[in-house]
Amino acid sequence: MLSRLLREPLLRFLLLGGLLFAIFGHGDAGSGVADKRIVVTAGDIGRLSEQFERTWHRPPAVDELQAQIDDYVREEVLYRTALSLGLDRDDTIIRRRLRQKMDFLSEGTSPEPQEAELLAYFHAREDRFRAEPTISFRQILVSGNRGSTAEGDARQLLTKLVATGSSEGGDPSLLAEGFDAAPLSRIADLFGEAFARAIAGVRPGEWAGPLPSAYGYHLVRVTSFEPARLPPFEQVRAAVQREWFAAHRAAAIDAQYRKLLAQYQVRIDDAQQAAARP
Numbered sequence: 001m002l003s004r005l006l007r008e009p010l011l012r013f014l015l016l017g018g019l020l021f022a023i024f025g026h027g028d029a030g031s032g033v034a035d036k037r038i039v040v041t042a043g044d045i046g047r048l049s050e051q052f053e054r055t056w057h058r059p060p061a062v063d064e065l066q067a068q069i070d071d072y073v074r075e076e077v078l079y080r081t082a083l084s085l086g087l088d089r090d091d092t093i094i095r096r097r098l099r100q101k102m103d104f105l106s107e108g109t110s111p112e113p114q115e116a117e118l119l120a121y122f123h124a125r126e127d128r129f130r131a132e133p134t135i136s137f138r139q140i141l142v143s144g145n146r147g148s149t150a151e152g153d154a155r156q157l158l159t160k161l162v163a164t165g166s167s168e169g170g171d172p173s174l175l176a177e178g179f180d181a182a183p184l185s186r187i188a189d190l191f192g193e194a195f196a197r198a199i200a201g202v203r204p205g206e207w208a209g210p211l212p213s214a215y216g217y218h219l220v221r222v223t224s225f226e227p228a229r230l231p232p233f234e235q236v237r238a239a240v241q242r243e244w245f246a247a248h249r250a251a252a253i254d255a256q257y258r259k260l261l262a263q264y265q266v267r268i269d270d271a272q273q274a275a276a277r278p
Contacts, residue, residue, distance in 0.1 A: 038076050038077070040069055040072060040073065044072065045065070048068040048069060048072060051068075052064065052065070052068055103253050113241065117244070118233075118237065118240050118241060119233060121243070121244050121247075122233050122236070122240045125243075126230055128243065129230065129231065129236045129239060129240065130228050130229065130230050130231075131228060131229050131230070131231050132183050132184055132185055132228055133183070133184040133200065133225065133226060133227050133228050134181045134182060134184065134225075134226045135179070135181075135182055135184060135187065135199065135200065135222060135225045135226070136178075136179060136180045136181055136182070136222070136223045136224045136225075137178070137179055137199065137202075137220050137221060137222040137223060138177060138178045138220065138221045138223070139175070139178075139179075139218045139219065139220045140157070140161075140169060140177075140219045140220075141171055141173045141215055141217070141218055142157060142170055142171060142210065142216050142217045142218075142219070143171040143173070143215065143216040144214075144215060144216035144217070145171075145216070146171075146216070150216055150217055151210060151212075151217050153217075154209060154210035154216075154218075154219060155210060157169045157170065157219060158207060158209055158210065158219050161207045161219060162206075162207055170219070171216070173215065175190070175215065181224075181226070184196050184200060187199065191211075191213040191214075191215075191218070192213050194212070194213075195212070195213045195218070198211045199220055199222065200225065202220060203222070204222045204223055204224060204225060205221070205222070205223070206221065207219055207221045208220055208221070
């Protein structure tokens, strides 16, 4: 019955007319977008001209500026009409964008911190600014492609290296033969966590191994190892200041949210109970 009615030309015409009337006749009702005036100020024109110049690295010609103004008016007309129709509601992208703008407004402008504040922040969070261990070493690979003999071959090569002091042998590899003051985390990324832990315990100056990795077995000679250390405040002052500002911005956003939240009554229905309702 309903589908037959919807196929009637007269009814479809009336529905279409009603929709157009809603858009262009009473589209502003209750929307807060009742002002039908669009004023393009001198400031707006100046801003449009500056945007054009930043993009094209030259001032716009008369017709180009007029095209910018026409596009601005077009955007304003469509924007206001979309608001009047409530198209901004229940749109995840718009909601998130508006939330970002509110967060930006809540950040405010934090005053420059005093040196004593930064120093106190630094000492309260020393682990964040501690320099990680670094290691310098040379490595020779016995490839895992040798199969079951790889580990034994690596041990034999180690005996030769210790006896002769030579650094010859091993298999071709795309891995670097030497690493200088490499962060231990980088070594873990390249060779694996177990390798990084093992090489951190190798005594500098002697060939050691074999240390297994995904590539095979490595013979290593560590030349230096620097344990984790806390650098002087002056060396990391810029990083401390960045973190200080980030923490204060986050605190300002949360404080503003708490103030706004206090104006609302929030009710959260139990999802499990709601699903169980007949």
